[in-house]
Structure formats: structure tokens, C-alpha cells
Amino acid sequence: MSKSLNRFLNVLLAIFILITLALTGFVGYLHFSGLKGFAVISPSMEPEILKGDAVFIRFTEVEELQVGDIITVVSPKGDRAFTHRITRFDSKKTKVYTKGDKNQSEDPMPTDISLVAGKVAFSLPKLGYLSETIGSKVFLALLASSVAALILISSLLSLYKDRKGGKKNGKKQA
Amino acid sequence: MAKNKLKKILTAVTAVIFALCISYFAVLPPTAAWFYVSFYSGENKFVIGTLELEPDTYIEEADIVIPAATKLEDPEEIEFDRALHIETIEAENTGSLPARVYVEITKPANADELYYFLYSDSDYDAAADAIDPNRSTSVMDIIRTRKGQYSGLDANIITDGDATATYEALEIYNHGAPGVAADQGNYVVVPPKTKLQIHLAFWVDYNIVGETLEDTSVVDDHYSYEGVEIVFIAGLDSDGWYPVIP
Numbered sequence: 001m002s003k004s005l006n007r008f009l010n011v012l013l014a015i016f017i018l019i020t021l022a023l024t025g026f027v028g029y030l031h032f033s034g035l036k037g038f039a040v041i042s043p044s045m046e047p048e049i050l051k052g053d054a055v056f057i058r059f060t061e062v063e064e065l066q067v068g069d070i071i072t073v074v075s076p077k078g079d080r081a082f083t084h085r086i087t088r089f090d091s092k093k094t095k096v097y098t099k100g101d102k103n104q105s106e107d108p109m110p111t112d113i114s115l116v117a118g119k120v121a122f123s124l125p126k127l128g129y130l131s132e133t134i135g136s137k138v139f140l141a142l143l144a145s146s147v148a149a150l151i152l153i154s155s156l157l158s159l160y161k162d163r164k165g166g167k168k169n170g171k172k173q174a
Numbered sequence: 175m176a177k178n179k180l181k182k183i184l185t186a187v188t189a190v191i192f193a194l195c196i197s198y199f200a201v202l203p204p205t206a207a208w209f210y211v212s213f214y215s216g217e218n219k220f221v222i223g224t225l226e227l228e229p230d231t232y233i234e235e236a237d238i239v240i241p242a243a244t245k246l247e248d249p250e251e252i253e254f255d256r257a258l259h260i261e262t263i264e265a266e267n268t269g270s271l272p273a274r275v276y277v278e279i280t281k282p283a284n285a286d287e288l289y290y291f292l293y294s295d296s297d298y299d300a301a302a303d304a305i306d307p308n309r310s311t312s313v314m315d316i317i318r319t320r321k322g323q324y325s326g327l328d329a330n331i332i333t334d335g336d337a338t339a340t341y342e343a344l345e346i347y348n349h350g351a352p353g354v355a356a357d358q359g360n361y362v363v364v365p366p367k368t369k370l371q372i373h374l375a376f377w378v379d380y381n382i383v384g385e386t387l388e389d390t391s392v393v394d395d396h397y398s399y400e401g402v403e404i405v406f407i408a409g410l411d412s413d414g415w416y417p418v419i420p
Contacts, residue, residue: 013184038202040206081204082206083205130202131199
């Protein structure tokens, strides 16, 4: 392999390692700081939070929740969640009323405060699309096919090298 | 050789860690919430928060062909339903909350005589309860027994013998009372986990076209309107969000 190509590949590898280190650091920060992520799949909070963004929430005590905060509410079963802005509380702060910024009216029913998973700490653009894309059957099929193709190519290359190595040895012996 | 081996191991390990990091974001649970999109021009579904309201067939631009003119306000009119053109759409709400469906009709130019009424299959039973549970009901019966959507109006649409009052009431019924924010006109509610046939009945007002009422069994369709634009808009079953403010 030529020196310049080798150097180029080394640089690529270095960049790849740096990116991975940064990603690992970020994931580690999310995990150990108690932040929980959600992929936003509806535009009800536009323009503040766009469809396809990822929001990261932190658990917040009831006393600290305020009107205007963006919170994530999880269903009692934990299988569904929505992220909207607090518009008001009931008198005892046991229920919270919410509204999507893009919606014309409040959500049809208040939510029990116990179902508030947390307040949105920050959002990252486009990251939510990962779960939508990678979770799709088409993507998984493409991924599986690519992996299979790579394994096949690798095996064939290996076989070719072995045969070439065997011929060389044969020639030397002769 | 040792250097190459180290490079290969480093590449493989980095690739695995990278894939794990990507997987972390790929498995983020979704957060969706209540919102609505209008259904038009090739889109064939309403999305309401985590709910989905999917019409089985949809109408973008319909050719309305009506057999004869008729009179909504005439109490002696017994052929009203035969003079209708009905467009039907099947809507399915697979979510857990009721959805509300409004409709917008853009009539062609110079088609003032063309009127419409939105209803669903369940309205036949409601009309029967109001009139006579033992007899089958018609679209005319539904319109006749229907009062204003906004409780403050509470007035019947049809005023017998008075076309002006009848069509004024129909206009309010379809689009809401002017200046009343809570009244946004007629809509159909699709309950959760329900499939519903939503109908649009069109007719031509005899008072405007002024022709003799015809025997609908022997004449071909007489009043044709091409490309009538029909837009369904769905959202939460609550007041205040419609019409959509761009």
C-alpha cells in the first residue's frame, strides 16, 4: 500500500476514533447525569422543538415546575409519552394542564402530576430521526444485507489470499 | 506486523463502540402529542397526537352530479333524498381519544345553488330517536331534527316554507355562528377504536335554479359540478382549534 494512502487511512481512523470518543463521552454524560432522551415524532411543539429532534429531560420536583416549562408526560403504563408546555396547574398542584405550542388549544385533559417524567433540559436537532430510521424494517433489512455482503467479501478475500500464499510457497519449494 | 495488528484491533473496537453509541440514540422512545394535519391532495391520513385517523377512501376533488333540484324547506318534499349526490369517506380512529372531523367545501364559481350537509351513519339512529324509532330515517330527517352545534343557538336548521331562514341557518350550522368562538360549525366525531362512514350530501336548491322538479327515475343527472374541492380536517374533540390558523 502506498505511503500516502496509508497516511490518509490513518488520519481517517484517527478522526473516527475521536468522533467515537466524543460520542461515548456524551452518552456517558447522559447516562450518569440522569438525563433521559425521547425522539420527537410530532410537530406539536414547533417551532421550539421540531419533529425529528431529540429531547433530553431531567426529573424535576413538583415545587420546581412552573408555567411555561416544557415537560414530558408518560402514560401510566409507561408505553406512551408526550412533550408539551405547562399552561397552568390546579389549585393544589396535583394536576397540570399542558398545550403544544403549535396547537390552538390546551390538551383535552389535565395530567396527574405523578405522570410528569421530567422537564426538558435541552433538545438536539435531527437526532430523533435515528430511532425512526434505524427502527424501520427497510433499514434493518439493508443493514443485514450489508453485513452479510461484507462477511462474504471478507471471506472471499481471505480465501484468495490463502490460495495466493499457498502458490507462492509451492513455487518456493519447487 | 504488530503495528498492523494493533490498528486492526483498534478499528474493530472503535467500530463496535460507535455502533453501541448509535444504538443508544436509535432506541430513544418516541414522544408524540396532540396535533392535527389536514387531509388533502394525496395525503390520506389524519394524525392526531398518538392517534391515527385513516380514511379508507378519500376525496380530493369530486365531480358532483345531481339528478334534480329540490327544496329543503318544503315540508311536502318527500323526494329530497333522491335528489342528493352523496360522497362517502371511511374514517378509522385507531387511537384512544375521540377525534373531530370538520369539512371545507370550495364550490365552483357561480354554483350558489349547490349546498351540502355533513353527517355519519350514526345520525340516522339519532334522527329516528327524535322522530319515530320504528321507521327508517332519511337524510332529510337528519337535517330536520338537527339543531345548532353550539348550544347557545339550539335552533332547528329547517324553517318550514321559509327558504331564506332555512339556508341562513344551514350556513350557520355548517360554518358556525359569526362572532361565537366556541362555534366552529358542524363536525363528525369519530370515537376511539372506531371505523365510521362519513357522508357529504349535496343538493341543488330549486329556488335558485327555478326549474320544474323532475321525476328522478326517468331523467339523467342534470346538475354537474366538476372539481369540487373537499377538504377534511381532523383534530381533538374539543372546541377552539378549528379553523386552522396558518
